[in-house]
Amino acid sequence: MSGENEMNDKEQGNPVLVIGAGVAGIEASLLLANSGRKVYLVEKTSYTGGNVIKFEEVYPNMDCATCMISPKQQELLANENIELLTLSQIAAVSGSSGNFSVGIKKKARYVDLENCIGCGACYDPCPVEVDNEFEEGLSKRKAIYIPCAGALPNVPVIDTENCLRFKEQDCQACQETCVFEAIDFTQQDEELQLKVGAIVVATGFKSFDLRQTTQYGYGKLSDVYSAMEVERLLASNGPTQGQITLRNGEPPASVAIIHCVGREEKGYCSSVCCMASLKLSHFLKKKLPEVKITQFYSDLCIPGKAYQEFYEEVKESGVDFIRATVSEVSQAGKELALKYATEDGQEKTLTADMVILNPAVEPGVNSTKLAGMLNIPQSEDGFFSEKEPDLTSIATAQDGIFIAGCAQGPKDIAETVAEAEATAGRILSLSR
């Protein structure tokens, strides 16, 4: 009995560390914090919302993702139990369930979170211009910037790799413009030491690098796009304010979408790409009703109660589905030519103005380093491994460490949120 009490005392009310402030990290943090727990939410970028805020609309109801998640982001910032550490990464982890010690490296933002009101007056005077990673390089940003309109916290960050001050030049353009004296070059990178009882890993995904495939011409043929690039073109807060255009500025008359790019290399089905391709078709048709769309796929994987209807709707809107393997994409005059082979061995060619490649889903950057620090095994593809794959996807081999969302494997938003809630369930049930 005394042993049990001791454990209760140890774990009761212990703070929780959540790694990654995407939709999973936000949901887990909110549930834990609302129960009364202190939460440290560590995010490597300067903003919350992860990959989800890159999507203008999400299947199957075509909700605006940014609008959908924004109340949660606001709630997160307002919640007194949550300490959001942006620009931060895990440096070291020791201890065990109920008693972890975590070292955090926190980069300086050089903009004061309290004083800044997010008016954006500092961007214009900045003389530096570089590719905006958030926009897949489709637009430029300054050295002081927020990734996109509506980012939260709505406070810019200074990119020390490009800011002239960090290249030993005496530029004070942003500082001179800010009437709130929010820009503070005296800020220093910090190292923090946290004591937590449990850890949630919600480090999300990145896309398979399309440059690893050569047959589709990505990076060489200008109108071959990644799905994420098209997501940003479709976004009203994106580089073209939602205009879908080819590199020459004209709207495409025909689009080909290729599924499963990288599936063979990775050896798994990324589970969300069929639906994501259907969504892109749906969205393109809405923006350009006359556009001709062809989807190249091998097996349609549209699991779940609501997706088949979505597929039928897209099909009825005039989208062609061809079960075939595309072997090559090449320039054919102004258009792109797609050479493909159907299952019964016929070789054919189709031309299109735009080709969209839907890449496999991979674990987020630095997953292997983090897995090492947490001492959690990974699958051969680098996803965090669950302890009992057939029973629950969220518990790891380490007691007190849980995984949620695409850190564990490719999955959609609903599954990701359910897993985040599940980690909160397991952690809160531990303490009684």
Added chain:
Amino acid sequence: MAKRIGIFVCECGTNIAEKVDIDQVIAAVSPLKDAEVVERHKLLCSEAGKDFLKQSIEEHGLTHVVVAACSPKQHEVTFMNACEQAGLNPQLFQLANIREQCAWVTPNGEEATDKAIRQIRAAISRVRYHNPIEKKEVECSPDVLVIGGGIAGIKASQLLAAPNRKVYLVEKTSSLGGKTKSFSKLFTGMDSGLSLMEQELESLKANENVEVLTESEVEQVLGFLGNFEVKVRTKAEDEELSFNVGAVILATGFELFDPKELPQYGYGKSDDVYTSLEFEEMNLPGGPTGGKILLKSGKPPQSVAIIHCVGREEKDYCSKVCCLYSLKFDRMLKSQLPQAKVSHFYSDLCLPGKSYQRFYEQTLELGIEFIRSAKTEVTPNGKGTTIKYETETGSKGESVADMVILIPAMESSRDAQKLAEMLKLPQDGKGFFVEEHQLLSPVASAVEGVFVVGCARGPQSISESIVQAEAATGKILSALVPGRKLEVEVRTSEISESFCTGCQTCILVCPYGAITFDEAKRVSVVNEVLCHGCGNCVAACPSGAASLKHFTFRQIYQELKEVLQ
């Protein structure tokens, strides 16, 4: 009592002051009735700004406050908290958004100033009619009712039950374990579902905070988050139990689509055509064949056909787990009958996730045939069955099999309809319960405090069902902390007893089930704990009996009048 309204105009650095002439605004609103004090501040949301606001409220004994600043999304809560800290009821506050709705979107300075004046006049005019609605808290029960004793219900019960939280687990059949106990193997680890369930039931038995009620049915669930009154009828003792809980989890599972509805598959016509569940049961050590895969003749089959997607077209959805468990069947067949020919007839292989493609590839190595077929027909041929199939491109083929395993679609449980009516839960066109939000709140239902997990919300794997049970646990443990009261929405709607004609239109449009009909008085009544203040009932009420406490007709009229004047 005389009204003393304080008006605070924020410059927001240059964000507002650059476009809006603050001096002109102050000159225009100062003479207005009850304007006790009109102040400007460089940045009202700063610590200094909030202190200034609080001091002014106390110093001037203000009864109402108007702040003209940014969007309510940004700082309404900030300023309401400052009012409260200064001893003023936060509902006696109104924010005029002169940044996003004015300074940032009105290029012409004169027009912006005029617009800001109108917005502030409207806010003053409105705030005068605000009522000091008091915050409300209700006691709540931490206990939980779990309906359905399958894997999801059992897992949720185990996680939730604690010395300060009782769980009632209600199961309509005579034993717990649901469908999982009929699975001799689980994909992908090929462990026994039966043994898993035996272990789970052992640990459930040891948990004294779970009350298991088998052969029982829930007859009534009335109430709201934190306070549900439940009645359960137990068949064995024929008694009715009543208890209170704070939350309800529905884990009512699934049924299989009945293949008799589709005569082309020969189910019921040919002896050796089985459903997937019948095949699972055949493999159980305690099953009719002692776990041996045998034809009705008692001989082992030499060829087996597995037909996917039976009923998919009729149900109009993919059941998600069938491809995976049919691969599991391959392994079960090949381990007992290495020589048997196994063929799949399928349209699309759905193997979502990081590990299933490998499971498929390893299964292929056992020598399994996959035939892509758009149309499949099973007919008895005297010895066994003939399978005729047609590919997408129209070419036809034929094959024979001693045994056919049909993989039918998964349907919602037969009890779903009854429970939906009892709990006022919306179902989709397919009979599955609808989520609060399909993506952002997947295990909560439209009724606050009622959660839906596992196949009750659509086809799921065992692991997904368990995750969802854990998710509902997370939502419940977060919201219902023993000893903590629940704070409820104050800006709710109310229905005037004297104006209500009893037409019940409001009940139809309320998405939260917050309005009930008082049969004795013949009027609709709002449950303020359930009401979210959406205003549907107010808009729909034909007799003007429904009103929102913070959006009364008078408040809105006064506000509009000043904007448009």
